[in-house]
Amino acid sequence: MNIVVCIKQVPDTNEVKIDPKTGRLIREGVPSIINPDDKAGLEAALRLKDSQGAHVTAVSMGPPQADTALREALAMGADEAVLITDRAFGGADTWATAHTLAAALKTIPYDLIITGRQAIDGDTAQVGPQIAENLHIPNISYAEELKVEGEYVTVKRQFEDRYHILRAKMPCLITALSELNEPRYMTPQGIFDAYREKQVKTLTRKDLDVKDGDIGLKGSPTRVIQTFTKSPKAAGTLVNNLTSEEAAEYLLDKMKEKFII
Amino acid sequence: MNIQEYQGVYVFVQQVDGKVAGVSHELLGKGKELAQKMGTQVTAVLLGSGVAGLAGDLASYGADRIVLVDNPDLKLYSTRPYAYAMCSVIEKYKPAVVLYGATAIGRDLAPRVAARIRTGLTADCTKLDVADDGTKNLQMTRPAFGGNIMATIICPDYRPQMATVRPGVMQKIKPVAGAKAPVEKLDVVIPESEKDVQILDVVRKESHKMDIQDAKVLVSGGRGMGKPENFKLLEGLAKALGGTVSSSRAAVDAGWVEKDLQVGQTGKTVRPNLYLACGISGAIQHLAGMEESDVILAINKDEGAPIFEVADYGVVGDALKIVPILTEKVKAAIAARNK
Numbered sequence: 001m002n003i004v005v006c007i008k009q010v011p012d013t014n015e016v017k018i019d020p021k022t023g024r025l026i027r028e029g030v031p032s033i034i035n036p037d038d039k040a041g042l043e044a045a046l047r048l049k050d051s052q053g054a055h056v057t058a059v060s061m062g063p064p065q066a067d068t069a070l071r072e073a074l075a076m077g078a079d080e081a082v083l084i085t086d087r088a089f090g091g092a093d094t095w096a097t098a099h100t101l102a103a104a105l106k107t108i109p110y111d112l113i114i115t116g117r118q119a120i121d122g123d124t125a126q127v128g129p130q131i132a133e134n135l136h137i138p139n140i141s142y143a144e145e146l147k148v149e150g151e152y153v154t155v156k157r158q159f160e161d162r163y164h165i166l167r168a169k170m171p172c173l174i175t176a177l178s179e180l181n182e183p184r185y186m187t188p189q190g191i192f193d194a195y196r197e198k199q200v201k202t203l204t205r206k207d208l209d210v211k212d213g214d215i216g217l218k219g220s221p222t223r224v225i226q227t228f229t230k231s232p233k234a235a236g237t238l239v240n241n242l243t244s245e246e247a248a249e250y251l252l253d254k255m256k257e258k259f260i261i
Numbered sequence: 262m263n264i265q266e267y268q269g270v271y272v273f274v275q276q277v278d279g280k281v282a283g284v285s286h287e288l289l290g291k292g293k294e295l296a297q298k299m300g301t302q303v304t305a306v307l308l309g310s311g312v313a314g315l316a317g318d319l320a321s322y323g324a325d326r327i328v329l330v331d332n333p334d335l336k337l338y339s340t341r342p343y344a345y346a347m348c349s350v351i352e353k354y355k356p357a358v359v360l361y362g363a364t365a366i367g368r369d370l371a372p373r374v375a376a377r378i379r380t381g382l383t384a385d386c387t388k389l390d391v392a393d394d395g396t397k398n399l400q401m402t403r404p405a406f407g408g409n410i411m412a413t414i415i416c417p418d419y420r421p422q423m424a425t426v427r428p429g430v431m432q433k434i435k436p437v438a439g440a441k442a443p444v445e446k447l448d449v450v451i452p453e454s455e456k457d458v459q460i461l462d463v464v465r466k467e468s469h470k471m472d473i474q475d476a477k478v479l480v481s482g483g484r485g486m487g488k489p490e491n492f493k494l495l496e497g498l499a500k501a502l503g504g505t506v507s508s509s510r511a512a513v514d515a516g517w518v519e520k521d522l523q524v525g526q527t528g529k530t531v532r533p534n535l536y537l538a539c540g541i542s543g544a545i546q547h548l549a550g551m552e553e554s555d556v557i558l559a560i561n562k563d564e565g566a567p568i569f570e571v572a573d574y575g576v577v578g579d580a581l582k583i584v585p586i587l588t589e590k591v592k593a594a595i596a597a598r599n600k
Contacts, residue, residue: 013407013546025410094384098376121406123526124384126372129340133376138457139340141369154461159277159365160521164337165462172458179520221381221419225400227412236557236573240564247576248586251537251558252594254574258556260478260535261502261594 001054001148001170003045004108005078006101006115006131007038009062009069013120024229034069037116041176043183045114046077048148055079057108061089061101067200074194075186081198082108086205091217094122098130100215103208105135112153113173117142128175139173140166146174264357267420270296271328271356273347274307274319275366277338281318283474284362284428289323291389291431292360295399296325298391299357304328305442306359308346310336313444320442323434327444328354334451337463338366341455344373349449351378356421358399360389363425371425381416382423387430387530398422408526408549429474429530430553466521471505473522478504478535481524481551482512485540485561485580489517494581495539498588501595507531509541525550539580543568560584 011030019026034042045056058073060066061084070081084104092100105113113132118125125141132139144163145156153172157164158179186194205215213219239250255261270292275282285305292303305324307315310333319327330346347370351359359374361367363385375382388402392415399422402413416422473479480499482492495506506522513523524531526546536554541547543559543566551557552571559572560580569575576583 011406013409016406016409025406093381094372095375095379095381098372122384123405123407124372125368126375126382126384129369129372130376133344133373139369139373140458141340142365159338161466163464163466164460165464166458167461168458221379222383222414222416224412224414227405227410229410236569236571236575238564238569238572238575238577240577242576242578244578244582244586247560247578247583248590250576251560251574251583251587252590254556254558255502255535255591256594258535260556261591261598 001048001052001111002057002109003048003054003112003114004057004059004105004110005038005042005045005073006113007042007058007060007069007073008035008116008119009033009060009066010035010119010121032065032068034072035116035119036178037118037176039183040178040180041114041116041174042073042076042078043181044146044176046184047181049077052148057082059084059101059104059108061085061097061104070200071194072186074198075190076184077190081200082203083200084203088205088212088216091220092215093220093222094124094126094130095221096215096219098127099134099219100208100210101127102131102134103210104203105131106209107203107207111170112148113171115173115175117175117177125175128173132173135173137171137173138168139175140168141175143174143176144179146180262418262420264418264420267355267357269301269354269356270299270303270358270360271350271354271421272303272305272324273359273361273367273370274305274315275362275364276307276309276312276315279309279312279315281315282362282364283433284364284426286322286433287428287431288360288362288426289319290434291426293323293325293434295358295389295391299397301357302326304354304356306347306350308335308343316442316444317440320440321436321438324442327442329444329446330449331446332449332451334456337460339456339458339460340369340373341457342451343370344377345451345455346449347374348377350447351421353447359421359423361423361425363427367425371423375423378421380419380421380423382425383414383416384425386424386426389424389426399424404526404549408546427530429532473505473507473524473531474529476505476531476533478502479507479524479531479533480504480537480539481507481509481541482539483509483541484511484515485542486512486517487540487581491581492518494584494588498537498584498591501588501591502535504533504535509547510544538568538572539584541568542566543571
């Protein structure tokens, strides 16, 4: 079985801070990580490899630095890694990203494609289903459990108030939730192999069967016209040095004032 | 593409078991407002099996017109049959705008539709407006980078302009009793090739609790509550106030409470009359989910906690000590008022 896992290198958004003077994002010193949902997807693939045998390929679209994320995937146990990188792909929105990734996936054998549900920098959750649409294969989003039996994959698919147990014939695309599992750590031998023994293959614009009008900024239907940080709300009142009794009385008064009780 | 051909604001109505999702009502309200600015109408797109009876409900929440695709293949939500039906509606009626709730259904359906139609889709929007530069483009604003920045996005050259919208953010209109809207039925035959995922079982999650998005009062706990047992204190206060308990991501990640109680960028957006934050420091991603609450009260030991920057009234102190006393005082005050 061939499993392809799409991973994205993202800034750890928990570490992103705003410069209070300029209102801009401070990106310096923010660590780059494999997006958590994607890492859970990679772990799911590696578990299938451990339990029933599979060839796992990690694929990432991004700048040349995304090589680090792919080496980490190799060190965790992926068999192959592919970096899709070209200036021509820059500025892509989800439509153009999915279109480009799908074109790359057409050059790689797959039975099962796993993506994370969403990336923590963009939070769109759109690229997974859109890749599936480009490849004309089924997708099952929000996977909390998955198992493979023969040619079929069975998934516990999460909704707000229920689950559906879904079954599809492969090839199929699954989007993984971080709840799926606890990803393994890289091993020292794995890290050694990832940098000394294994290669990250690169695909560029000329390797893909795509039209210029369908990739990068030019191929993207959406345009960002403005970015801003939220203006802080006017500060309220803060009281200090009250006893617990006084503090409770203070809060009760405010609830009465605001007609909560 | 002649974008002038595309007219009208359409709302995908999410119904599960014949019940319309709250976010769909919210979008009909918002859609009506957008439609007025564009000089057009808001149409509810209702997909399902045996759901024609919901038309009156949709009219009462603001739909000017309803497009109904009633088909046994749409009884339960499934990605490709729903995407096929939605694409059929879009191809026939050519809407300028299509809105979906940013739910586990909307965020699966809308991307597939956008990829097929070849148009833009903006995820998880928290604000929608119409450009006043003559284009009447839909301006879609959404948080990114974990809620650290906001981005306004347009889809100038493709139609329809599509967005998923975060539940709990837009206001529904007060339902108009007896409102009526014309229903147009569209017959769609779902090809066998689209029915490639089998639904083996439907398992409902056990939950007897109020949805935190419906609560008027939320008593919310974070890491400062120390351990899961201490959430009982919050439940006591929430009960006295007629509300329910919610939490920060820290308390969910620690395994103290269930994920469906989580407020924030990766949880739910809430807008209760009262949000009482107990032992919550107030990471940006948490604030993104609750700062629109009417009244925000906060208790935290650290006077530098960011939660105090959005709180209307803050108390520096120990929530574990203050909450039980406050609970008794609230009970006494309510008992006195009811005498």
